[in-house]
Structures are given as structure tokens and as C-alpha cells.
Amino acid sequence: MKFAVLVFPGSNCDIDCYKAVESALGEPVDYVWHTATDLSGYDCILVPGGFSYGDYLRCGAIARFAPVMNEVAKAAEEGKYVLGICNGFQILTEAGLLPGTLRRNDSLKFRCHDTVLRVENNDNPFTSLYAEGEEITIPIAHGEGNYYCDEDTLRQLQENRQIIFRYSSNPNGSVDDIAGITNERGNVVGMMPHPERAVDGLLGSEDGKKMFTSILKAWRDRHESAGVR
Amino acid sequence: MLKARVYVTIKQSVLDPQGVAVQGALHSMGFREVEGLRIGKYMEMQLDTDDRFEAEARVKAMCEKLLANTVVEDYRFELEG
Numbered sequence: 379m380k381f382a383v384l385v386f387p388g389s390n391c392d393i394d395c396y397k398a399v400e401s402a403l404g405e406p407v408d409y410v411w412h413t414a415t416d417l418s419g420y421d422c423i424l425v426p427g428g429f430s431y432g433d434y435l436r437c438g439a440i441a442r443f444a445p446v447m448n449e450v451a452k453a454a455e456e457g458k459y460v461l462g463i464c465n466g467f468q469i470l471t472e473a474g475l476l477p478g479t480l481r482r483n484d485s486l487k488f489r490c491h492d493t494v495l496r497v498e499n500n501d502n503p504f505t506s507l508y509a510e511g512e513e514i515t516i517p518i519a520h521g522e523g524n525y526y527c528d529e530d531t532l533r534q535l536q537e538n539r540q541i542i543f544r545y546s547s548n549p550n551g552s553v554d555d556i557a558g559i560t561n562e563r564g565n566v567v568g569m570m571p572h573p574e575r576a577v578d579g580l581l582g583s584e585d586g587k588k589m590f591t592s593i594l595k596a597w598r599d600r601h602e603s604a605g606v607r
Numbered sequence: 608m609l610k611a612r613v614y615v616t617i618k619q620s621v622l623d624p625q626g627v628a629v630q631g632a633l634h635s636m637g638f639r640e641v642e643g644l645r646i647g648k649y650m651e652m653q654l655d656t657d658d659r660f661e662a663e664a665r666v667k668a669m670c671e672k673l674l675a676n677t678v679v680e681d682y683r684f685e686l687e688g
Contacts, residue, residue, distance in 0.1 A: 436650075436676055443673070479678045481617075484624050526621060526679055551624070551661065 379597045381407040382420040384450070384466075386441045389474060391427035391464065391574065398574035399424070399469035399511055402590040412444040417453050421597055427464030427519070432471075437480060437522050438468035440466070447473055457595055458567040459503055466521055467568030476561055476568045477535070480520075482600030484551025488521040492582065493571055494546040495557050499539045502560060504567045504594030507588040517569040523570035525552035525559075538562055561603060609654040611666050613631035613684040615675045619647060654686075662686055 381403075392409060394502030399407040410417065417423060430441035436606045441447070447469070454460050454475055462470040470476045483489060491514050497508040508514065529534070532553060535541050543558035550570070557568030617623040623645050630644035654662050666684050674681040 399646070436645070437678065438675060471678075480626050481621070481679060486624050486628055487667055524624075528620075528678075551622075 379403075379405045379421045380419060381405060381422045382410040382425060383407060383426055384412060384430070385409050385426075386412045386430035386444060386469075387434075388430045388432055389428035391396050391572065392416050394572070395424045395426045395463070398577045398586070398590060402577045402587045404531055404596050405453050405594060410446065412441070412446050414446045415449060417446070417449040420453070420458070421459065422459040422516075423450055423453050425460065425462040425466030425469055426537045426574075427429045429465055430465055432470065433465075433522075435466060435594050436472070438467075438470075438472040441465075441469045442581040443607055451475060454561070454566050456516075457563070457565050458571045459580075459597070461504065461589075461593070462524070462566075462568040463572055463574060464518075464570055470523065470566065475566050476559060477531050478559070480522050480527055480570070481524040481526050481551075483524050483549070484519070488519075489549045490517075490519040491521070491549075492517050493549055493557070495543040495571060496546055497542070498544050501539070502567075502588055502592075503541060504560070504562050505542060505593045506595060512567070513546060514588075515583040516573055516586050517582070518571045521550055521572055522549070524550045525570070526557040527553065530574055535559060542567060543571070554572070569604055571578055609656060609659065609662050610687045611654055611662065611684055612649055612687070613650040613651050613652075613666065613670060613674055613682060615650070615670075615680050615682045616645050618681050620636055621679045622657055659686055 381399045388449030409543045497512045540560045544555040545546045548555045573589040576583040625646045626644045633641045670682040
């Protein structure tokens with residue numbers, strides 16, 4: 379399975395994502411520059427955290443117009459796995475690949491610490507190896523992670539089980555304690571917490587590792603059942 | 608040449624934590640009359656056109672596509688010149 383880690387000017391979690399794939403899965407992974415116009419060789423696209431384009435105007439607002447984002451939309455359309463973490467989540471909402479948006483934290487503070495997340499839906503390529511309701515420790519590091527969507531959208535998210543992670547103690551004011559969501563189809567995920575920073579005990583937690591192993595398992599299950607590998 | 612002035616503010620229905628904090632500061636300084644303070648963005652730009660009608664449509668498109676996130680923000684603009 380081939381992973382792409384997108385790199386925008388100002389990305390700063392790209393190396394963490396790359397290393398997480400390398401150490402947790404040992405699968406091939408490439409850095410892909412924001413000007414790339416072909417992602418057809420990849421099975422999973424990681425949109426990493428950071429401060430793309432200095433967070434100018436709004437977080438993710440400029441990155442979403444980078445040439446590579448057309449390819450990300452195409453990959454999502456094809457049912458490939460797309461995971462946006464932190465700034466990556468902000469970029470995916472700006473791009474319209476996920477609903478809602480991320481506002482300034484209600485505390486106005488940059489929050490940088492471990493959080494406990496509840497796995498709300500494990501019937502998903504990204505979380506299948508967790509137990510439903512499992513509590514996992516994953517760090518956050520953001521000033522603008524306060525998820526917002528209107529009430530109709532929130533109802534849809536709830537009804538379609540698109541809320542994949544909730545905070546057990548809300549650090550930023552997100553509606554409905556939302557830490558991560560999926561698109562309707564379930565192949566695009568955005569989350570503010572950083573699973574790639576929690577793949578080894580040395581980092582303080584390895585609870586994020588199962589996200590990566592879940593993705594690989596989902597891909598293998600799909601390809602084995604299709605008879606191509 | 609036309610000049611456009613664009614104002615982007617957080618929707619009334621959405622909490623503006625910065626606005627709340629600044630309003631609180633004004634209150635504690637004795638400016639008790641302040642209510643409903645919202646923080647927004649102001650952008651100005653020169654447009655290389657004299658066609659106001661066209662400029663209006665173009666600036667609106669800029670706002671919808673990039674300058675404002677209409678999930679949480681409202682925008683308005685003025686053209687001059």
C-alpha cells in the first residue's frame with residue numbers, strides 16, 4: 379500500500395506523518411509537494427498539520443487552492459483514503475471535502491497537550507481496530523480547532539455516524555465535543571488531534587498507531603477480496 | 608481603476624471568542640455601553656477595470672471562493688472610483 383504525505387509551504391507535521399507510516403506500517407511512503415498534479419500511484423493521502431501559507435486569511439484557505447488539492451478531491455472521489463490531521467483537517471474543510479469549519483479556540487489559547495478521545499465509530503477504515511467507545515490518548519496542538527457546523531449539518535453527522543472521535547473533555551469549544559469526522563462515504567477523515575505523534579511509547583502514547591494499522595487492514599481486505607494485490 | 612473595500616465578519620449566529628474577550632476588556636475599562644462587539648477583517652484592493660457591474664460580480668466571486676468562509680462568515684464590500 380502506498381502512502382503520500384502532502385507538503386505545503388508551512389507544513390510542519392509532514393515528517394511525523396512520514397515516520398509514523400514508516401515505523402507503524404513499514405509501507406512505502408513519499409513526500410508529495412503541493413504543486414503535484416498526479417496522485418494516481420497512491421492509496422492513501424495524508425494531509426499533515428502545520429501552518430500552511432502561514433495560516434494567512436484563514437487556516438487552510440490558501441492551501442486548498444494548491445494544484446495537488448484537485449488530485450486529493452479526485453482520490454476522495456475514487457474512494458481512496460484521505461486523512462487530514464490538524465491543519466490538514468482545516469484544509470479539507472476549506473476544500474469542501476468535509477463539512478463545517480474550525481474556529482478559534484473558545485479559550486483563545488493555543489492548546490498543546492494530551493487529550494482523551496472516545497472512538498465513536500469503529501465501523502470505518504480508519505478505526506476498525508479500536509473497540510467502539512474505546513478511550514485513547516492522543517495529543518492536540520492547535521489554536522483553531524473549535525469545530526463548527528450548523529444544526530442541520532450536525533444532525534446529519536450524528537445520523538450518518540460521521541462523528542468518529544469525541545473529546546472526553548472538550549479543550550476548544552467544538553460543537554458536540556467533536557474531535558474528528560468523516561465524509562458521508564467514510565473514506566475521508568479530518569481530526570484535530572495528532573495520531574502520528576502517538577505511535578510509540580517513547581512519544582508518550584502509542585494509541586494512534588491503530589489508526590494507521592486500521593487503514594492498512596482496510597486496504598488489504600478490499601484488495602484481497604477483489605483478488606488483486 | 609476601481610478600489611474595492613471588503614469587510615468580513617463572523618456571522619451573528621456564531622460565537623466570536625475574540626469579540627467577547629475584547630468586549631470584556633472594554634467593560635472592565637469602564638466602557639459599559641459596549642454591546643455586540645465583533646472582530647472582522649478588512650481588505651482593500653485596486654481593480655484594473657472601470658466596469659463597476661463586472662467588478663461587482665468579480666469581487667463577489669472572490670468573497671465566495673476565498674476571502675470569506677461562508678460557513679461562519681458574512682461579507683460585504685464597497686466599490687469606489
